[in-house]
Amino acid sequence: MKNWNWVVFGLLVIGFSSCISQKQITYFQSPATDSTALAEVITNRYIPTIQTNDLLGINVNSLNPEASSFFNPYAGAERVATFQTVNGQVPVTAVVGYLVDTEGNVQLPLVGKIKVVGLTSAAARDLIQEKLKNYLKEPTVAVRFLNFKVSVLGEVARPSMFSIPNEQMTITEALSLAGDITIYGRRDNVMIIRETNGKREFGRVNMNQRDLFKSPFYYLHPNDVIYVEPGKARLAYADRFYTILPSIIGALSLIAVIIRR
Structure with a gap:
């Protein structure tokens, strides 16, 4: 009976396999006429700027730690709860911090409102640090984004939403976090959905x-969303499965009857 199981499994694999060429699944191919290996200068590096409704982590230090603590109401509370995603692989963490209001401001204790919309985290750091000189001796400030998340959906091994701990993430890194595109996903037409202004x-x-x-x-x-479409092989796989499923069930039933005799 075990031998028959392996035979049936082999038939299923052969029956469901579609012709997927190496070219369809190979990343970063060069033009056929290009045999060089020249280094390229990176010119399109992305530096995020602060937008309304962003959540910022602002950490303040100075020569007087006790006085500095007054400006750190969220210290130790940025991560308040952890949940597991549906696939159980990636934790989704609830965070608290300084919310950028609809006018582009954050509200700091004593200092009041500071307009940070449109600034990079480094520029916001310098601005807040300058404001705090009226209250602290030699203050130092760190500013980071707490809500940098991307979602990866479709034909990947582990579709999910991922929290990014730094200020930069590439599509290749996001797909790596999601376990890469499956053999059935379209690598030639990956969609990115983005909201800007x-x-x-x-x-x-x-x-x-x-x-x-x-x-x-x-x-x-x-908040970018990456979607990997299923290719023709996936659609053919699904169609073929439901087409031959009755035949498979019938064949298995016949084999079971023969073995029992």
Whole structure:
């Protein structure tokens, strides 16, 4: 009976396999005429700027730790709860921090409102540090984004939402976190959904080509959504399965009857 199980399994694998070429699943291919290995200067590196509704972690230090603690009401409370995603692989963490209001301000104790919208984290750090000189001796400030998240959906091994601990994430890194594109996913037409200044953009990148690195969608923005479409092989697999399923059931039933005799 065990031998028959292996036979049936082998038939299923052969029956469901579709012709997927190496070219369809190979990343970063160069043009056929390009045999060089020249280094390229990175010119499109993305540096995020603060937007309304961003959540910022602002940490203040000075020569007087006790006085500094007054400006750190969220110290030790940035991570208040941890939940598991549906697939059980990636923790989703609830965080608290300074929310950038609709006017682009954050509200600091004593200092009051500080306009940070449109600034990089480094520029916001310098601005807040300057404001705090009226209250602290030689203050130092660290500013970071707490809500830099991207979602990866579709034909990947582990679709999920991922929290980014730094200020930079590429599409290749996000797909790596999601366990890579499955053999059935379309690498030549990956969609990135992005919201910018109240508008929603739909970009496409071809993971098979080196031109990917020049795309404005190579570096991800906060709250980007990556969607990998199923290819023809996946659709053919599903159609073929439901087409031959009755035949498989019938064959298994016949084998079971023969073995029992």
